[in-house]
């Protein structure tokens with residue numbers, strides 16, 4: 001056990017109107033150790049991060065860095081004390097270069113900007129973490145994984161003692177996640193203290209040495225990762241044991257709703273064909289980048305196919321824009337909910353009913369009561385945690401914002417709903433609630449397309465699974481039929497099984 005902590009929080013409390021986000025929380029971070037901070041959506045994890053980085057001032061409590069008591073009244077103070085963070089929502093500048101993003105605010109040479117020096121140092125930092133892009137590249141040209149690497153380089157530029165990562169893997173492919181873990185191991189070996197936030201247990205067990213668990217703003221446990229097992233952590237987080245896989249509902253699948261034939265576009269996918277029936281859950285599995293989201297966006301009218309035919313309830317269907325798809329009864333819950341779905345300054349009710357206002361008009365007027373009833377029903381079913389239903393979306397935790405965007409699309413009472421990675425960033429207990437709700441929607445007659453990179457999720461919910469690899473369908477398997485096994489599905493998704501085309 002390393003002796004002295006790098007950073008210690010003690011008795012930290014923080015309240016917002018109507019919610020006590022943190023209550024008397026204390027723990028320490030140690031050099032060369034990764035501490036996982038775990039807890040449900042809204043437990044207070046990001047609030048801890050914002051307190052440690054000077055974005056929020058705690059109402060009570062103390063912070064010690066090394067031997068010194070610290071008071072952060074701005075992000076600059078935290079930065080000066082050697083604390084750097086990769087936030088849940090990125091806070092960098094798209095239009096600036098990598099070097100500019102790294103050195104903005106603390107240029108070599110004081111106030112005078114020595115760009116040659118900044119670029120040279122950036123190149124050295126990028127080399128240190130094996131990054132394969134240039135200091136002059138604009139941030140917007142980089143993938144999310146590469147942007148994380150810029151944030152890590154930024155932390156290293158200042159020799160940060162503490163590096164905080166708030167759900168850094170949420171938008172990464174499995175290969176990129178491995179790459180991130182390699183860097184985390186390296187930072188550990190160099191003696192940095194790391195605080196790592198994730199909802200995925202395999203990541204927590206892979207990467208952390210210690211864990212701290214929050215529930216409703218209070219610390220409910222901490223310990224060494226090697227001494228704990230997943231079910232124990234789940235019970236601590238949620239306050240009860242959770243059945244992570246619901247028994248699949250036995251439903252009689254109905255008539256065909258959607259038929260897709262030979263759908264192609266110029267670069268991302270080719271010759272996609274399938275049928276979708278009422279009460280059916282059709283899974284789309286594949287690695288990140290396999291083209292699944294692009295197919296769905298095309299069906300939803302966000303892009304035009306170069307070839308192919310779509311039939312909805314027996315009639316040819318062309319979506320020139322999402323409005324056409326919505327009018328025809330197709331809803332799409334996008335993967336990138338922060339950018340494509342949530343209106344942060346509006347309230348939960350307004351966000352929930354945004355795409356279905358027509359359903360709440362009574363005698364020519366918008367009925368608040370009707371809106372409220374729909375919001376309450378969906379919010380409760382999806383386990384949205386909020387002080388009240390009028391609360392601004394921007395005040396909710398990341399995971400709870402995502403649940404509201406799902407509610408918004410379900411409120412349109414669609415015939416076909418396309419869910420793109422619906423449980424990304426959602427905690428283990430809420431995930432079970434979302435899964436149960438998807439099953440119930442199918443039971444009510446909805447046809448569901450479920451795009452997911454999580455095999456247990458697709459295998460637990462879907463009746464059939466289409467596997468995509470590099471823009472093509474490589475196989476389709478039916479629950480209980482030949483090829484319905486985790487090994488076969490993963491093999492197909494990685495392209496190992498290219499011969500087994502279409503069932």
Ligand SMILES: Nc1ncnc2c1ncn2[C@@H]1O[C@H](COP(=O)(O)OP(=O)(O)OP(=O)(O)O)[C@@H](O)[C@H]1O
Nearest residue numbers: 016021041042043044045046047395396397398399
């Ligand atoms: N600016 C704010 N105004 C009002 N309430 C807030 C604000 N920021 C956070 N909260 C509330 O504080 C609580 C803790 O939120 P926090 O973002 O820390 O959760 P989290 O553990 O990071 O969850 P997630 O896993 O969903 O990201 C939530 O109830 C949230 O609504």
Ligand SMILES: [Mg+2]
Nearest residue numbers: 046088397398
């Ligand atoms: Mg958070």
